[in-house]
Amino acid sequence: MKTVVEHYDVVVVGKGNAALCAALAARDKGASVAMLEAAAQDESGGNSRFAGGVMRFAYASVDDLKRVTDLTDAEVADSDFGSNTTDEFFDDLFRLTSFRTDPVLSEMLVTQSLDIMVWLRSKGVRFVPNFGRQSALVNGKRRFFGRMPIEASGGGAGLVQMLDKAVDAAGIRIFYSTRAKRLIQDGDRVVGVRASAAGKPVDFMAKAVVLACGGFEANPEMRARYLGTGWELAKVRGTRFNQGDGIKMALDIGAAPYGNWSGCHATGWDLNAPEFGDVNVGDQFQKHSYIFGLLINANGKRFVDEGADFHSFTYAKYGGEVLKQPGQFAWQVFDSKVAKLLRSEYRIRMMTKVSGNTLEELAARLEGVDPKAFLQTVHAYNAAVRTQVPFDHTIKDGRGTVGIEPPKSNWAQALDTPPFDAYATTCGITFTFGGLRIDPASGQVLDVTLAPIPGLFCAGEMVGGLFYFNYPSGTGLVSGALFGRVAGTGAARAAVETAHEEHTIVNV
Ligand SMILES: Cc1cc2nc3c(=O)[nH]c(=O)nc-3n(C[C@H](O)[C@H](O)[C@H](O)COP(=O)(O)OP(=O)(O)OC[C@H]3O[C@@H](n4cnc5c(N)ncnc54)[C@H](O)[C@@H]3O)c2cc1C
Numbered sequence: 001m002k003t004v005v006e007h008y009d010v011v012v013v014g015k016g017n018a019a020l021c022a023a024l025a026a027r028d029k030g031a032s033v034a035m036l037e038a039a040a041q042d043e044s045g046g047n048s049r050f051a052g053g054v055m056r057f058a059y060a061s062v063d064d065l066k067r068v069t070d071l072t073d074a075e076v077a078d079s080d081f082g083s084n085t086t087d088e089f090f091d092d093l094f095r096l097t098s099f100r101t102d103p104v105l106s107e108m109l110v111t112q113s114l115d116i117m118v119w120l121r122s123k124g125v126r127f128v129p130n131f132g133r134q135s136a137l138v139n140g141k142r143r144f145f146g147r148m149p150i151e152a153s154g155g156g157a158g159l160v161q162m163l164d165k166a167v168d169a170a171g172i173r174i175f176y177s178t179r180a181k182r183l184i185q186d187g188d189r190v191v192g193v194r195a196s197a198a199g200k201p202v203d204f205m206a207k208a209v210v211l212a213c214g215g216f217e218a219n220p221e222m223r224a225r226y227l228g229t230g231w232e233l234a235k236v237r238g239t240r241f242n243q244g245d246g247i248k249m250a251l252d253i254g255a256a257p258y259g260n261w262s263g264c265h266a267t268g269w270d271l272n273a274p275e276f277g278d279v280n281v282g283d284q285f286q287k288h289s290y291i292f293g294l295l296i297n298a299n300g301k302r303f304v305d306e307g308a309d310f311h312s313f314t315y316a317k318y319g320g321e322v323l324k325q326p327g328q329f330a331w332q333v334f335d336s337k338v339a340k341l342l343r344s345e346y347r348i349r350m351m352t353k354v355s356g357n358t359l360e361e362l363a364a365r366l367e368g369v370d371p372k373a374f375l376q377t378v379h380a381y382n383a384a385v386r387t388q389v390p391f392d393h394t395i396k397d398g399r400g401t402v403g404i405e406p407p408k409s410n411w412a413q414a415l416d417t418p419p420f421d422a423y424a425t426t427c428g429i430t431f432t433f434g435g436l437r438i439d440p441a442s443g444q445v446l447d448v449t450l451a452p453i454p455g456l457f458c459a460g461e462m463v464g465g466l467f468y469f470n471y472p473s474g475t476g477l478v479s480g481a482l483f484g485r486v487a488g489t490g491a492a493r494a495a496v497e498t499a500h501e502e503h504t505i506v507n508v
Pocket residue numbers: 013014015016017018019036037038039044045046047048049050051052053054055056156178179180181212213214237238239241242243244245246277282283430431459460461462473474475476477478480
């Protein structure tokens with residue numbers, strides 16, 4: 001079959017948030033840019049499109065927020081937006097990653113996070129306060145918690161749509177149903193990508209290539225190989241197209257692997273959700289209000305501290321804890337006292353829910369759970385709650401338990417007010433932490449000797465070294481945009497530098 005050949009200054013692989021930002025940044029520097037998207041247009045946009053759209057960035061005051069979003073005087077007067085100073089952001093990132101996060105990457109992320117939000121806004125992305133999921137009315141004032149008051153309008157899908165528009169306006173061509181298969185080299189220099197476009201081979205020749213095509217979360221073989229036994233059994237929260245292609249292509253030419261290759265972001269996810277994400281449901285199969293209830297396994301036992309912290313700081317690792325349980329499931333159990341605090345995802349039609357008017361009735365309906373052990377667990381928990389400490393869901397209230405293992409450290413309330421509701425969850429993987437090593441200043445991929453690979457850049461989930469063991473919510477989109485812009489700018493510069501060179505293609 002004849003191979004079609006296309007020529008661009010910069011070819012970007014992927015069409016999620018990181019790729020879109022890389023393409024825009026490269027175009028801003030004058031490069032001609034093409035984007036290759038494995039998915040057809042109606043399924044395009046990667047995990048970014050499935051994202052809730054919350055954005056974690058450093059802000060010292062409401063004046064910083066005003067650089068990102070329009071706030072009315074009334075909204076400012078009636079709200080307590082708190083802060084997420086660079087110190088607080090550093091603390092969260094360092095604490096959650098057990099101080100393993102790459103110092104240079106994390107410093108860039110924290111200190112440039114506000115600037116990248118302003119840049120996204122300049123590209124037409126609209127941001128709004130996250131009233132629904134990160135705030136509550138306290139004494140007549142809206143208090144935001146979790147240090148993350150802003151989200152993209154329309155969530156991740158809205159973000160991708162707005163960036164799509166910017167890319168279109170910038171004259172960047174997107175090739176859909178075009179899956180990158182391998183990198184083309186001239187000596188050590190990357191000079192293009194061999195892709196399969198609806199089954200036909202196409203060589204996209206370029207002066208620089210940016211890989212922004214996600215991790216290996218949708219690939220069960222790679223999950224089992226790198227994350228460990230059992231991970232092939234996880235459900236995939238987002239796109240089915242992130243098969244680890246970009247990582248494999250780069251490793252094949254000697255790129256350095258970097259970061260927490262046995263680690264990933266994974267959350268509680270409806271037990272009967274489909275194998276991959278459903279764009280019509282988005283992130284709503286998740287169940288993030290476990291902090292107000294109990295997590296119960298098949299043996300009728302609790303297995304984590306549900307109230308260790310705001311969900312933003314525990315949810316990304318608790319999916320993995322659910323996967324370790326017998327049968328890879330856990331029921332989230334609540335009483336009616338907290339029903340009004342449960343997030344919107346507890347009110348969708350497609351979920352696995354049972355209810356009971358007594359704990360005994362509920363116990364009999366918790367499929368797969370030892371009912372006797374469950375009742376013992378709840379009675380012991382109810383007796384252990386420090387009832388003298390007031391409950392306040394807008395702060396870490398310290399209303400914990402005494403004398404039970406594991407403890408529940410905050411938001412503990414006896415399960416005593418019927419009706420009781422329970423939601424069945426399993427592990428949903430979001431994205432993988434391991435990736436490639438880059439030069440943080442340019443986004444250029446390094447080889448195993450830590451020398452830059454000429455012509456090769458990467459961004460987004462593919463960048464290794466930022467996240468280890470855990471992850472603060474809202475960081476993926478911000479880091480994707482930031483390192484997307486870095487890689488796009490780096491690639492465009494490289495394109496200019498090599499503009500007049502002639503390449504002999506040796507291994508097409
Ligand atoms: C349900 C869910 C909710 C989330 N909520 C949030 C949130 O609220 N806030 C937040 O910050 N993060 C959130 N995240 C995480 C966030 O979505 C990711 O960190 C981010 O989208 C990654 O962006 P990316 O551009 O690197 O990858 P992606 O957006 O996944 O893009 C990868 C792209 O590469 C394409 N691709 C893959 N292989 C190939 C190939 N061989 N050739 C061509 N194209 C290819 C894919 O089709 C896709 O277009 C969420 C994720 C999920 C799944």
